[in-house]
Amino acid sequence: MIRAVWTHLVKDLRIEWRSKESINSMLFFALLVVVVFSLAFDPRGAFARDIAGGVLCVATLFASSSTLNQAWAREIRHNVLDAQRMAPSSGAALFLAKALANFLFVSIVQLLLAPVFLVFYNLRIEGNAWLLAEVLPLGTWALVANGTFFAALSIRSRNRELLLPLILFPIFIPALLAMVLSVTAILTGESDPALWIKMLAGYDIIFTTACLLLFDVVLHAE
Amino acid sequence: MTGAASTAGCARLSNVSKLFGEFAALRHVNAELLTGKCYVLVGENGAGKSTLLRILAGLLRPSHGTVRVFSPDGTNSAETNFVEPHEARERIGYMSHASMLYDELTGEENLRYFASLYVGRECLAPADALRQVGLDPDLKRPVGQYSQGMRQRASLARVLLAQPELLLLDEPFSNMDVESVAQMVELLARFRQANRTIVLTTHQREHAAPIADFVLTLKAGRVENLLPGAPTL
Numbered sequence: 097m098i099r100a101v102w103t104h105l106v107k108d109l110r111i112e113w114r115s116k117e118s119i120n121s122m123l124f125f126a127l128l129v130v131v132v133f134s135l136a137f138d139p140r141g142a143f144a145r146d147i148a149g150g151v152l153c154v155a156t157l158f159a160s161s162s163t164l165n166q167a168w169a170r171e172i173r174h175n176v177l178d179a180q181r182m183a184p185s186s187g188a189a190l191f192l193a194k195a196l197a198n199f200l201f202v203s204i205v206q207l208l209l210a211p212v213f214l215v216f217y218n219l220r221i222e223g224n225a226w227l228l229a230e231v232l233p234l235g236t237w238a239l240v241a242n243g244t245f246f247a248a249l250s251i252r253s254r255n256r257e258l259l260l261p262l263i264l265f266p267i268f269i270p271a272l273l274a275m276v277l278s279v280t281a282i283l284t285g286e287s288d289p290a291l292w293i294k295m296l297a298g299y300d301i302i303f304t305t306a307c308l309l310l311f312d313v314v315l316h317a318e
Numbered sequence: 319m320t321g322a323a324s325t326a327g328c329a330r331l332s333n334v335s336k337l338f339g340e341f342a343a344l345r346h347v348n349a350e351l352l353t354g355k356c357y358v359l360v361g362e363n364g365a366g367k368s369t370l371l372r373i374l375a376g377l378l379r380p381s382h383g384t385v386r387v388f389s390p391d392g393t394n395s396a397e398t399n400f401v402e403p404h405e406a407r408e409r410i411g412y413m414s415h416a417s418m419l420y421d422e423l424t425g426e427e428n429l430r431y432f433a434s435l436y437v438g439r440e441c442l443a444p445a446d447a448l449r450q451v452g453l454d455p456d457l458k459r460p461v462g463q464y465s466q467g468m469r470q471r472a473s474l475a476r477v478l479l480a481q482p483e484l485l486l487l488d489e490p491f492s493n494m495d496v497e498s499v500a501q502m503v504e505l506l507a508r509f510r511q512a513n514r515t516i517v518l519t520t521h522q523r524e525h526a527a528p529i530a531d532f533v534l535t536l537k538a539g540r541v542e543n544l545l546p547g548a549p550t551l
Binding site for chain 2: 170173176
């Protein structure tokens with residue numbers, strides 16, 4: 097299983113390295129969201145810290161939805177997915193590798209976005225900044241695990257660009273709330289984000305397990 | 319679709335129908351594919367050739383009827399001795415109209431990737447598979463920059479990689495020049511001589527004639543006739 101995950105992951109990273117489709121489109125979209133919000137709300141001082149968590153999460157969410165679709169569109173192009181279905185490799189390995197690749201792409205975009213974000217919103221972190229290193233990966237994983245699963249589910253649909261957000265966003269709401277509230281708690285330093293971080297971890301475990309168990313059904317659906 | 323009764327069975331289709339909504343792509347197809355034979359499926363566009371191949375590959379499930387492949391004892395014995403195609407997918411090779419390869423990777427990288435998915439199965443070396451179809455394994459161009467004929471060859475190399483016992487080829491000669499077709503036919507003849515079964519669809523029946531043991535004509539999803547071929551290779 098680990099070997100199969102590694103094989104799929106290396107392939108996805110190699111393809112992204114050559115095409116740079118996902119990271120470029122995601123980065124520019126996320127940048128646009130951050131800049132537009134900063135212009136719309138004139139974020140300064142305490143107000144900036146109050147909305148920054150939400151803006152960061154929403155920017156990540158919107159930007160990643162195109163990437164999540166693209167990850168499977170590569171498999172549909174030239175019917176490569178049929179070759180995957182014919183191979184005696186588990187669907188769970190394919191899913192996990194795709195989710196890991198998407199996780200890396202979104203994380204890279206978040207890292208590139210962070211300095212821009214700090215500048216535009218003139219942020220100073222009042223709470224424990226290191227907790228962001230827990231919250232952002234947990235929230236990002238919640239997004240990409242579900243997103244990768246539902247993108248695979250909707251990939252054969254003609255309206256997949258619309259269908260994915262329609263399915264993904266409502267299911268992601270509990271994780272989004274936990275992510276926004278914990279980021280805001282860290283930025284403002286006014287409350288303890290521990291409960292929200294635990295909730296994110298629980299959400300990740302439940303949904304990752306469900307996706308792994310159900311992915312073979314999605315992969316082999318006609 | 320049958321042949322000499324003494325030959326071992328490779329696949330068996332019993333009363334297979336496939337519906338897409340209200341459209342019947344296949345209607346009551348009964349067939350017995352014999353090991354080591356080459357079957358050429360012909361018919362007009364929409365006759366059900368590709369659907370039949372996808373059902374044999376286990377990529378589609380029939381709406382009615384059953385499909386079984388590979389009797390483990392190598393005989394035409396009871397239905398229960400066969401397995402469903404998706405349970406024996408590593409023993410089946412399927413080449414479709416599309417290349418089933420990643421545009422961003424080279425031919426060799428594509429093949430290395432797919433070979434690594436066939437854990438426990440003895441695969442050809444990617445370079446050997448590419449050489450067999452007449453492609454240079456050292457070619458560093460991504461598949462997206464290949465000509466249509468080169469893609470077709472690379473796609474065949476991918477299929478040959480896992481040395482399948484049942485080879486399903488959908489229009490393998492399309493977009494290929496005469497010399498490439500001749501090379502492919504020779505390759506398929508060697509494959510057949512190794513007691514492996516081939517089912518291919520084509521609109522160019524004359525290209526497949528040298529290896530065709532049986533020619534099956536489909537019309538509107540039904541088997542219209544099955545004629546023995548006269549293979550010369």
